[in-house]
Structure formats: C-alpha cells, structure tokens
Amino acid sequence: MSGHDVLLNLLGGVALLIWATRLVRTGVLRAFGERFRSIIGHATANPVLACLTGTAVATAVQSSAATALIVASFAERGMIALAPALALMLGADIGSTLVVQALSFQVSGLVPFLLIAGVLLYMATSSQRAQQIGRIVIGLALMILSLGMIVAASKVMRESYSLAIVFSRLADDPILAVIIGALAAWLAHSSVAMVLLVASLAAVGILTPVLSVALVLGANIGSALIPLGLALRSPAPAKRILIGNLAFRLIGALVCLMLIQPAADLVARIDADPARLVANAHTAFNLVLALGFLPLTGVAARL
Numbered sequence: 001m002s003g004h005d006v007l008l009n010l011l012g013g014v015a016l017l018i019w020a021t022r023l024v025r026t027g028v029l030r031a032f033g034e035r036f037r038s039i040i041g042h043a044t045a046n047p048v049l050a051c052l053t054g055t056a057v058a059t060a061v062q063s064s065a066a067t068a069l070i071v072a073s074f075a076e077r078g079m080i081a082l083a084p085a086l087a088l089m090l091g092a093d094i095g096s097t098l099v100v101q102a103l104s105f106q107v108s109g110l111v112p113f114l115l116i117a118g119v120l121l122y123m124a125t126s127s128q129r130a131q132q133i134g135r136i137v138i139g140l141a142l143m144i145l146s147l148g149m150i151v152a153a154s155k156v157m158r159e160s161y162s163l164a165i166v167f168s169r170l171a172d173d174p175i176l177a178v179i180i181g182a183l184a185a186w187l188a189h190s191s192v193a194m195v196l197l198v199a200s201l202a203a204v205g206i207l208t209p210v211l212s213v214a215l216v217l218g219a220n221i222g223s224a225l226i227p228l229g230l231a232l233r234s235p236a237p238a239k240r241i242l243i244g245n246l247a248f249r250l251i252g253a254l255v256c257l258m259l260i261q262p263a264a265d266l267v268a269r270i271d272a273d274p275a276r277l278v279a280n281a282h283t284a285f286n287l288v289l290a291l292g293f294l295p296l297t298g299v300a301a302r303l
Contacts, residue, residue, distance in 0.1 A: 006153050013149030014188075014197060020146055021193045023139035025063050031132035032060065033070075040070060040080070040088065047087035047294050054091025059098045062192055067092040068227035068245060072238035082240055082301040089245040090290040090297075096223070097283040100195050104279035107144055114141035143196070150200040167206060174214035174260050178253060181218020182225065191223030195282050202274035209264040212274070213281045217253040220285060224249045244300055252289045 039053055058067045071088055074080040080088075114137050121134030170177050185194040198215045201207050207215070224246040231238055256263055267281045293300065 009149060010153035013146045013153060013200075014193075016142060016146035016149065017196060018188050018190060018193045020139045020142035021062065021190045023142065024136050025061055025066055027132040027135035027139060028061050029066065031129045031136070037070060037074075040074060047084065047297055050084040050087035051091035051094075051290060051294055054088035054093075055095040055098075056091075058092035058095030060095075062096065062099045063190065063223075064089070064092040064096040065189070065191070065223050065226040067095070068224075068242055069230060072227065072231055072234060072241055075237040075241055076235050078237070082237070082244070083297045085241045086244045086248075086297040086300055087294055089241065090248065090286075090294055093220070093223075093245075093249070093286040094283070094290055096192060097195075097279070097286055099192055100199070100279045100282055103143060103147065103196060104199055104275045108148055111141045111144050114138070114144075147196060147200050150197060151203055167208075167211065171208045171211040171214075174210060174257055177211055177214035178218040178221065178257065181215035182222035183218075184215075185219040185222025186225045186229070189226050191219045191226075194219040194222065195278060199275040199278040202278050205274070207274070209268055209274070209277055210260055212278050213256070213260055213264045213267065216278060216281045216285065217256055220249050220282070221246070221253055240301075247300075248289055248293050252285060252292070256285065 040057060054067060054071075057070075058064045061067055068089060071080065071085050071092075075082070075085055118134045118137030118139075118141060121137060122131050123134075125131065170180070181194065181198070184197075185191045188194055195216055198207065198212055198219070202209075202212045224242070228239070228242040228246060231242055264277075264281070267277050267284060270280050271277060
C-alpha cells in the first residue's frame with residue numbers, strides 16, 4: 001500500500017470515528033435530553049450525588065463537553081449553584097471515559113448485530129425515541145468499524161522509519177505531546193474520539209506508554225476547552241463552571257506531567273496491553289481528579 005493510500009485510509013477512519021461519535025451523542029440527546037435535564041436539575045443535594053449524576057449522564061451522552069453545556073444552561077437560569085455544578089462536571093469527566101473502556105476491548109464481532117438492530121429500530125418503527133435509539137446503535141457500530149480502519153492503516157505506518165523518528169522525538173517532549181493532544185481533541189470536538197485514536201495507534205506499537213499518557217492528558221484538556229469556546233458569550237455563571245472544570249484538568253495534567261514516567265509504569269502494571277493502557281490512563285486520571293477535587297468544590301466555587 002502506497003503512502004498516500006495509507007494516509008487516506010487513516011484519515012477516513014478518523015473522519016468516520018468523529019462522525020460516529022457525534023451520531024451517538026445526537027441520538028442520545030434527542031431521545032433522552034429532557035430526562036437528563038430533569039435529572040441534572042435535581043442533582044444538587046450533595047457533591048457525591050452530583051458527581052454520580054454527572055457520571056451517569058456523560059456515560060450515556062458519551063461527551064463531558066455536551067454535559068458541560070447542559071449544566072451551563074442551568075447555571076445561566078440560576079437553577080444550579082456553582083459548587084454542585086463543579087462536582088457534577090468531575091463526575092461527567094469520569095463518565096466520558098467509560099465508552100473508551102468498553103471499546104478498548106475486542107468488540108468487532110458485535111458490528112453486524114449492532115448494524116442489523118440499529119437499522120431495524122430506525123426503519124421499522126414510527127416512534128421518534130425508537131428511531132433515535134436505532135441511530136445510537138448504528139453509531140456504536142460505525143465507531144467500532146472506524147477503529148478497525150485506523151488500526152489497519154496504522155500497522156503499515158509502524159514500518160515507517162521517518163514516522164518512528166517523529167514519534168520518538170515527541171515522546172521525549174511530553175509537554176508538546178500534551179499540546180498536540182489538546183488541539184486534536186478540540187479540533188475533533190470529542191475527547192472520546194481522540195483517546196480512541198490514541199488507543200488505536202498504541203495498539204500497533206506506534207506510541208510508547210509515556211507518549212500515550214501525554215496525549216491522553218492533552219485530550220482531557222482539549223475536551224474542557226470545547227464547551228468553553230462554545231460559551232464565550234454566555235453569562236458569567238455559566239463560564240465559571242467551564243473555567244473551573246478547565247482549571248481542575250490543567251492542575252491535574254501539570255501534576256501528572258511531573259510524574260509521567262512513574263504514572264505510565266503504574267498504569268502498565270494494571271494491564272500491559274497498549275490499548276487498555278490508554279483507556280486505563282484516561283479513566284485513572286479522571287478518577288484521581290474527582291477524588292482530589294470533590295472535597296474542594298466549595299473552596300473552588302468561592303475562588
């Protein structure tokens with residue numbers, strides 16, 4: 001396969017992954033958006049409940065950024081205070097990692113069943129909710145297909161000497177890797193798509209554990225930038241939530257960067273499989289953030 005064919009297949013896989021991720025998110029919001037808004041509106045009793053609610057909503061929506069925009073809309077109308085909103089976002093960041101966990105396993109055998117079920121749901125009923133559920137199922141199948149395309153193209157890239165030099169240099173500069181990961185997630189408007197792409201490249205040996213972790217850190221920062229960019233003209237109460245969420249991730253990423261080699265080694269001990277390492281690093285980072293900052297949401301809100 002020639003170089004331009006490899007690049008074309010890789011970019012096609014990435015494009016399909018981004019589109020499939022949005023397809024699932026749109027279907028979930030159309031089918032269950034009002035219910036999620038109701039759940040969020042009642043999740044202010046205590047920080048732990050708010051955090052768990054954020055996890056549940058973001059898991060379903062597959063996007064902490066989409067959850068952030070919903071929470072920001074509540075803040076604009078004075079329906080949620082800043083401290084519980086920050087706790088909810090810490091949970092949403094965890095929820096967005098769970099779909100990456102699921103897709104990091106070998107699930108390609110599910111694709112035919114998901115496609116058949118999704119098409120039947122979409123075409124065999126007039127129910128709007130059933131059709132949106134069909135859209136979600138089709139989107140999940142396309143996400144798995146796109147990952148297969150990325151892995152197939154990446155296997156050829158592994159043999160490139162020039163590309164090996166580029167990634168080895170990038171592995172020696174984790175700060176630059178974090179910046180690249182953040183920009184890529186922001187451009188794709190999806191940390192899920194970015195982390196799955198990193199997992200696919202790691203699975204074929206292109207990325208080292210340290211570089212994988214650095215790109216995951218960047219993806220987490222990028223996903224916090226997405227809703228902030230979309231809400232620049234929003235009132236201050238909405239922007240405070242998004243700035244607080246970004247601050248949590250920046251602080252966490254800076255601490256992790258100082259310990260990136262031990263952090264990569266620790267995650268590798270959990271599961272040495274490169275794709276699972278990426279998924280576990282993504283989840284571990286957000287779990288540690290939640291454990292560290294959840295007791296401090298009141299202090300952060302006052303600041």
